[in-house]
Amino acid sequence: MLIHIVINGEKRKIHCGPDDMLMEVLRDAGYKSVKCGCDTTNCGLCTVWLDDKPVLSCSVPAMRCNNRNVTTLEGVQEEAALIGSLLVDEGADQCGFCSPGLIMNIIAMKRELKDPTEEEILHYLAGNLCRCTGYMSQLRAVKKYMGVEE
Known part of the structure; x- marks a missing residue:
């Protein structure tokens, strides 16, 4: 699936699978500040902002970010x-x-x-x-x- 996403103010088109989590997609796209510490939403290491609100990117399906804004530490x-x-x-x-x-x-x-x-x-x-x-x-x-x- 192709999603349109704005990452740190830059419009991007990213391919992702139906089960891909935002954390994986961001790391694959080069945003290495997003880290995996637990895969259970317990540690906070994968925190990014989705439409300016902090979320745990290990629990957000990437396809739900279509036409939305994501901010990582790089931003x-x-x-x-x-x-x-x-x-x-x-x-x-x-x-x-x-x-x-x-x-x-x-x-x-x-x-x-x-x-x-x-x-x-x-x-x-x-x-x-x-x-x-x-x-x-x-x-x-x-x-x-x-x-x-x-």
Whole structure:
């Protein structure tokens, strides 16, 4: 099946099978920031935006993205670099495998929530798993990015 999709502002025509998930299609198209960590929608590594809302691309059939907009980490490099530097400053970078999905959710959260509480931040990011850092350093970096540091 041929789908028409806008990825990071670029109109694309992509062939996909009826069972292909968005994550696979994006990786095959060269968007390597989209990663697979679990295939069960439990880790958040595959987070992208579909029409500006975060989704787990491992659970979205690619054909449902026909005539829609998808944003990957490659499409938000300036904001991602800022968050990345804050994560490094707080010692939350470690292996970095989870960073793309986490960063996509952090940016989406900043666009959605104004002056969030710590509880709201933790709730928003609950689906992002990290096997290396522990979450306190990530939380400090997120608070700085959101402008709600203590």
